[in-house]
Amino acid sequence: MSGNISFHFDEHMASAIVKGLRQRGIKVTTAAEVGLLGAEDVAHLSFAYSQGSVMVTQDQDFLRLNSIGVPHAGIAYCKFGTRTIGQMLYTLTLIYGNRSVVLKNRPARQDKFSLDSIAGCDYSLRQC
Numbered sequence: 084m085s086g087n088i089s090f091h092f093d094e095h096m097a098s099a100i101v102k103g104l105r106q107r108g109i110k111v112t113t114a115a116e117v118g119l120l121g122a123e124d125v126a127h128l129s130f131a132y133s134q135g136s137v138m139v140t141q142d143q144d145f146l147r148l149n150s151i152g153v154p155h156a157g158i159a160y161c162k163f164g165t166r167t168i169g170q171m172l173y174t175l176t177l178i179y180g181n182r183s184v185v186l187k188n189r190p191a192r193q194d195k196f197s198l199d200s201i202a203g204c205d206y207s208l209r210q211c
Contacts, residue, residue, distance in 0.1 A: 088179050090159070091131035093140045094120055100139075103172040109179050112136065124148060128155050139175065 089110035092101055096113075104111045112134065114120050119127055124144050131138040137157035138145060145158050159178060161171055 088157075089134065089136040090139050090175065090179075091117075091127065091134065091136040093124075093127050093138070093142060093145075095141050095163075096139055097168050097171075099168050100172050100175065103168075104175060104179075107176060107179075109176070110136075125153060128153055128158075132156050137178070 087110070089112070090104065092111060092113045094114040098113075101111050101113055112130075114122070114127065117130060119130060124142065125148060127140075128138055128145065128148055130136075132155050135156050137159050138155060139159045141161055141163040143160065143162070146160055149155065149158055159175060161174075166174075
């Protein structure tokens with residue numbers, strides 16, 4: 084995995100967040116850009132993992148995939164309708180800015196980590 088965090092957005096995330104992250108110099112891919120519109124969730128997670136990217140979603144099915152051990156480089160989840168675009172952009176920027184905390188917890192043996200929604204959709208890092 085690379086030394087920087089990048090993000091992969093599923094098709095349900097607002098394009099304004101993608102634009103805002105890119106304006107800040109953060110690498111982002113989207114489902115449409117990589118030909119994954121309508122793809123199964125596991126295909127998105129596999130793509131993100133292959134790129135070393137954190138999956139960004141409002142679909143709680145990704146949390147289920149995490150719980151059954153599907154490999155990933157991180158999942159940033161926010162329940163739909165609980166945060167504004169600005170709040171999500173701010174939080175993802177914070178996650179990116181704290182990449183040293185996230186990356187030091189990425190062991191070579193592929194332990195799974197999740198950036199998930201707890202305490203009202205605030206993102207935090209936890210070991211799964």
